[in-house]
Amino acid sequence: MANYLFGVDVGGTTVKMGLFDKDGNVLEKWEIPTRTENGGEKILPDIADSIKNKMTEKGITKGDVIGAGAGVPGPVDGNGVVHRAVNLGWGEVDLKKELSTLLDGMRVEAGNDANVAALGEMWKGGGQGHQNLVAVTLGTGVGGGIIINGEILTGATGAGGEIGHIHVEDNETEACGCGNFGCLEEYASATGITRLANRALAASDKDSVLRGGEVSAKTVFDAVKAGDALAIEVAEKFGEYLGKGLGVIAGVVNPEIFVIGGGVSKAGEVLFDYIKPSFEKTVFHGCKNTIFALATLGNDAGIYGAARLLL
Amino acid sequence: MANYLFGVDVGGTTVKMGLFDKDGNVLEKWEIPTRTENGGEKILPDIADSIKNKMTEKGITKGDVIGAGAGVPGPVDGNGVVHRAVNLGWGEVDLKKELSTLLDGMRVEAGNDANVAALGEMWKGGGQGHQNLVAVTLGTGVGGGIIINGEILTGATGAGGEIGHIHVEDNETEACGCGNFGCLEEYASATGITRLANRALAASDKDSVLRGGEVSAKTVFDAVKAGDALAIEVAEKFGEYLGKGLGVIAGVVNPEIFVIGGGVSKAGEVLFDYIKPSFEKTVFHGCKNTIFALATLGNDAGIYGAARLLL
Numbered sequence: 039m040a041n042y043l044f045g046v047d048v049g050g051t052t053v054k055m056g057l058f059d060k061d062g063n064v065l066e067k068w069e070i071p072t073r074t075e076n077g078g079e080k081i082l083p084d085i086a087d088s089i090k091n092k093m094t095e096k097g098i099t100k101g102d103v104i105g106a107g108a109g110v111p112g113p114v115d116g117n118g119v120v121h122r123a124v125n126l127g128w129g130e131v132d133l134k135k136e137l138s139t140l141l142d143g144m145r146v147e148a149g150n151d152a153n154v155a156a157l158g159e160m161w162k163g164g165g166q167g168h169q170n171l172v173a174v175t176l177g178t179g180v181g182g183g184i185i186i187n188g189e190i191l192t193g194a195t196g197a198g199g200e201i202g203h204i205h206v207e208d209n210e211t212e213a214c215g216c217g218n219f220g221c222l223e224e225y226a227s228a229t230g231i232t233r234l235a236n237r238a239l240a241a242s243d244k245d246s247v248l249r250g251g252e253v254s255a256k257t258v259f260d261a262v263k264a265g266d267a268l269a270i271e272v273a274e275k276f277g278e279y280l281g282k283g284l285g286v287i288a289g290v291v292n293p294e295i296f297v298i299g300g301g302v303s304k305a306g307e308v309l310f311d312y313i314k315p316s317f318e319k320t321v322f323h324g325c326k327n328t329i330f331a332l333a334t335l336g337n338d339a340g341i342y343g344a345a346r347l348l349l
Numbered sequence: 350m351a352n353y354l355f356g357v358d359v360g361g362t363t364v365k366m367g368l369f370d371k372d373g374n375v376l377e378k379w380e381i382p383t384r385t386e387n388g389g390e391k392i393l394p395d396i397a398d399s400i401k402n403k404m405t406e407k408g409i410t411k412g413d414v415i416g417a418g419a420g421v422p423g424p425v426d427g428n429g430v431v432h433r434a435v436n437l438g439w440g441e442v443d444l445k446k447e448l449s450t451l452l453d454g455m456r457v458e459a460g461n462d463a464n465v466a467a468l469g470e471m472w473k474g475g476g477q478g479h480q481n482l483v484a485v486t487l488g489t490g491v492g493g494g495i496i497i498n499g500e501i502l503t504g505a506t507g508a509g510g511e512i513g514h515i516h517v518e519d520n521e522t523e524a525c526g527c528g529n530f531g532c533l534e535e536y537a538s539a540t541g542i543t544r545l546a547n548r549a550l551a552a553s554d555k556d557s558v559l560r561g562g563e564v565s566a567k568t569v570f571d572a573v574k575a576g577d578a579l580a581i582e583v584a585e586k587f588g589e590y591l592g593k594g595l596g597v598i599a600g601v602v603n604p605e606i607f608v609i610g611g612g613v614s615k616a617g618e619v620l621f622d623y624i625k626p627s628f629e630k631t632v633f634h635g636c637k638n639t640i641f642a643l644a645t646l647g648n649d650a651g652i653y654g655a656a657r658l659l660l
Binding site: 220 | 424427481495497502503504505506507508509510511512514515516519527528529531532593596597598600601602603604605630631632633634635636638639
C-alpha cells in the first residue's frame with residue numbers, strides 16, 4: 039500500500055525536499071539548487087529528476103508513493119496553478135499538471151509557501167492538535183497562513199493570510215515595501231524591529247547597550263532579556279502593534295491558536311510578554327483565550343506542509 | 350424526490366420561517382412569536398409544530414422534505430449545538446438533535462444568525478455567483494458573516510466573523526458595548542453614526558440640517574445626499590473607519606466580495622463613496638479589487654441562509 043509522500047519547498051535559491059511516511063515521519067531530507075534562469079524552466083524537471091532518483095536509490099516504486107506536494111513563493115489557486123512567482127522567474131505555471139506529467143502521472147498538489155508552512159506547523163509543529171490556526175512568520179517581512187478546519191484559506195486571489203500588510207498605524211510617514219503606509223510588517227518584522235530601535239535611539243539620549251553596536255531584532259531582544267530599558271521600549275512598541283494586529287485577525291477568523299515563527303521568534307516566549315497585553319486589551323472577548331505558541335519546525339515547515347497537502 | 354427545505358430564523362421576538370424548493374424559490378413565508386419564558390423551552394416545540402402544520406396544510410410528506418435549517422442569535426458549534434443565546438433565554442441547547450427529534454427524525458442543521466444570513470446573501474442575494482464573501486450588517490451594532498468556498502467560517506469558539514469588535518481606533522474614550530475601546534461598531538453602526546454626528550455637532554458651530562432635528566444614520570445620509578457639509582464630514586469619518594476595517598478583513602480572508610446590509614445600508618450605494626477611499630488607501634494591493642455590493646434580501650436573508658445550510 040502506498041505509504042510515501044514527497045514534500046517540496048521551492049525557494050528562490052534552493053529547493054528543499056523531504057521523503058515522509060504518511061504518519062509524518064521524515065525519512066530523508068535533501069536540497070537541490072533552484073535554477074531560475076530562462077523563466078525558471080528547469081525547476082520542475084530538476085524536482086522531478088530528484089524525486090525519481092530518490093525513488094531509485096530507496097527502491098521505492100510508483101505504487102508505494104501517495105504523491106508529491108509543493109509549496110511555492112507566490113499565489114497558487116485551487117487548481118494548483120501558480121500565478122507569478124517572481125523569485126522563481128515564473129509567470130503562470132500549471133505546477134500540478136506539469137509536475138505530475140514529469141513524474142509519469144504521480145499525484146501532485148501545490149500551495150503558497152507561507153500557507154503550506156502553516157499546514158506543516160499544524161501537522162507536526164507548534165500547532166499540533168489544532169485544526170484552526172493562524173501561523174505568523176516574523177522574518178524579513180511578516181507572512182501568514184490561515185488554516186480553517188484543517189484546510190488552507192487560499193482566498194479569492196491567493197492573498198488569504200497576507201497579514202503582513204494589514205493596516206495598523208494611521209500616522210506612519212515611511213512607506214512599507216508594498217507602497218502603503220502603516221502595515222503590520224513595518225513594526226513586527228525583523229526589519230521593522232530594527233527600524234523601531236533606530237527610531238528610539240535617535241529620539242532619546244537614554245543609555246542602551248544597543249547604542250553604537252549592531253541593531254537588529256536579535257540584539258534588541260537580547261538587550262530586552264538583559265533588562266535594557268530602551269530595548270524594552272522597542273519591544274513594547276513591537277508588541278503593541280503585533281498584539282493589536284493579531285487581535286483583529288482573531289476577531290475575523292477566530293483561530294484556536296497563533297503559531298509564531300520566523301527569525302524573530304528565536305527570541306522565544308519573551309515575545310508573548312510583549313504581544314499579549316495589547317492583544318488582550320483590544321481583542322473581542324469571545325477570542326480572548328486564543329493560544330499563543332512558538333513554531334517548532336523552523337525551515338522544515340514547508341516540506342512538512344507540502345507533504346501534508348496530499349492527505 | 351425530496352424537494353422542500355424549511356428555513357427558520359430564530360429572533361428574540363419572532364421566529365421567521367420560510368418554505369423553499371431546493372432551487373431557492375421561496376414558496377411561503379410566515380412568522381410565529383418567540384416564547385422566551387422558562388429558558389425558552391417552548392421555542393423548539395413551537396417551531397416543530399409550525400413546520401408540521403405547514404406540511405399538513407400543503408400536503409407535504411416527510412419524504413418530500415430535505416430538512417430544516419435554523420439560524421440563532423448566538424454561537425453555534427459545528428455539531429449544531431448552541432452555546433448560550435441570551436435573547437432566547439437559552440444556555441447550551443443541542444438544537445440539531447432536539448429539533449430533529451421533535452420533527453420525527455427530519456434532518457436539521459443550525460448556524461449563527463449572522464453567518465446564516467451571509468450564506469443567504471451568497472445563495473440568492475447580493476453575493477450571488479461568489480463562493481468567498483464577507484457579509485457586513487450595519488444595524489444597531491455591526492455584525493458579520495464570512496463564507497469561504499461556500500462554507501460558513503464558524504471559528505474555534507463560534508466567534509468567526511465577529512467583525513463589529515475589531516479594533517480600529519487607539520484613542521477612543523467611550524467604551525463599546527463589549528467593554529473594549531475603539532471597536533469598529535462604535536463608528537460604523539447606526540448607533541455609531543449617530544454618535545459621530547452628535548460629536549461633530551457639538552464640536553463646531555457649522556450650520557447643518559441635522560442641528561436641532563432628529564439625528565440618526567438615516568437623517569445623516571439624507572443630509573449627505575442633500576449636500577450638507579457637516580453630514581458629509583460625518584460620512585467621511587464613518588467611511589474612514591469602515592474602509593480601514595474592511596481593508597484589514599480583506600487582507601486576512603481575501604474575499605471576492607463584501608455584501609453590505611442592515612438598516613444603514615438603506616442609504617444605498619452612496620455608502621461606497623465614503624468607504625472605498627480609505628479601503629483602497631490601506632488594503633493590501635492583492636485585495637484592491639474586492640467587489641462592494643449591497644445586500645438584497647433584507648430581513649429574509651436569515652430564512653434563505655437557514656434553508657441553504659441543508660444543501
